[in-house]
Amino acid sequence: MVVPPFRCDSVFTAVGGPFSFTADPGACLTFMGPSGIGKSLFLRALADLDPHRGEVFLGAVSQSACAPHDWRRQVAYVPAAAGWWAETVAEHFGDLASLTADLLALGLPPECGAWPVARLSSGERQRLSLLRAVALHSPVLLLDEPTANLDADTSLAVENWLLAQKRAGVTLIWVTHDAAQAQRVADRRFALEHGGLFEVPRA
């Protein structure tokens, strides 16, 4: 996959800014910061889900010049607790049958497509919402605490699966509360504060 660089230029959310960064294609950037500092609001701004100031670029294409639904398909945001609007799991996917290898990598049985969403545990929901976004083949993934509801073993499995996406060229913007996880997955680590993003020097 040929991925353009992802660049954020002086974005202000309702609670903070200016936030700026440039992510090289296929890089993994982690953002850490205390609860309530506005990490999710920042990811929502990157996905253009909330009104905000500043501009975001994917290669030469600016967010404001891109059709909103196209932008969100390119810059796929996976909230910590994503929504479900239909009855069964499979209805939320284009073609879940083609994703069997990914399901197994995430520790989910291939027949889970028939499961009613109401029956899913929070961990199952989280993994399926990640898969749902990855299935879009977006060049950029915005991940909001992607392993928050998972046990240690499953967390590692999900991490490895996400890093495999990165090796395939996907740029990962990864919000986490877990310093060890950031250490494991990040090419560059940032601290997110009210006044902006500050890169953490390599240890």
Next chain:
Amino acid sequence: MHEPSLHLTYGDLALASLLLLVHAGLSIRFQLKLARPLLIAAVRMVVQLSLLAVVLQWLFDTESPLATALTVLVMLGFAAWETWRRIARPLAGRAGYLVPGAAIAVAGLTTLGYALLTQLSPTPWYAPRYAVPILGMILGSVMNAVALGIDNLTQNALRERVNIEAQLLLGRRFEDAMRTHLQRAMRTALLPTLNLMAATGLVMMPGMMTGQILTGTSPHEAIKYQMMIILLVAGATALAVFLAVMGTLRYLTDDRERLRLDRLAGERK
């Protein structure tokens, strides 16, 4: 016109209120706390309708186009305000009553004008004896339906926010993400109208035709008028609901196809 076969006196009205008084007695005996609100509502109804009788009589006697136009405007204004009042989470600011108000005005006036210029054609066409009561009947139904439709749409958008945004995040258009909610709002709004048309004449006698029959009009004539009114009212209601719900939906998004729940007013105190 036939002479009314029965003549109502004020004593008859007092007799009609006797049942409510009996209920008030029961309410006090069993501490239901209904006596006072029911009696107040009944007194309000009597006062409001008595005033209406005076206003209508004056309007019909003067037949002034200006007075009729003013009456219509006041009715539309009240309808917009009353509709806004019934919506738990209306749009914030002026849009909260302007959107339902515009939908009600367009649908109400179009229907009224159409009825006056084609089916009824009184002389003059604006004769208040026709325009005002027909508009009143249209507004009664339209107000209810528009309030139901907007209320359903905004409440569902608030409740389903995460699920709607999940669809936007997967690259679906706002219009597609909202489709089921749009359908549900329109259906909820029109359900009373649908039910009314289905049940009319089987178990329920509409008030207007019953009133005409009681004053001596033949059932054939009275029912023909009733059908026309029901069809006009249903048409106006469907049109107003469409305009009001679509208008509200437009305010719930922006040029970036976001879900803009920040454009809804806060909870009513």
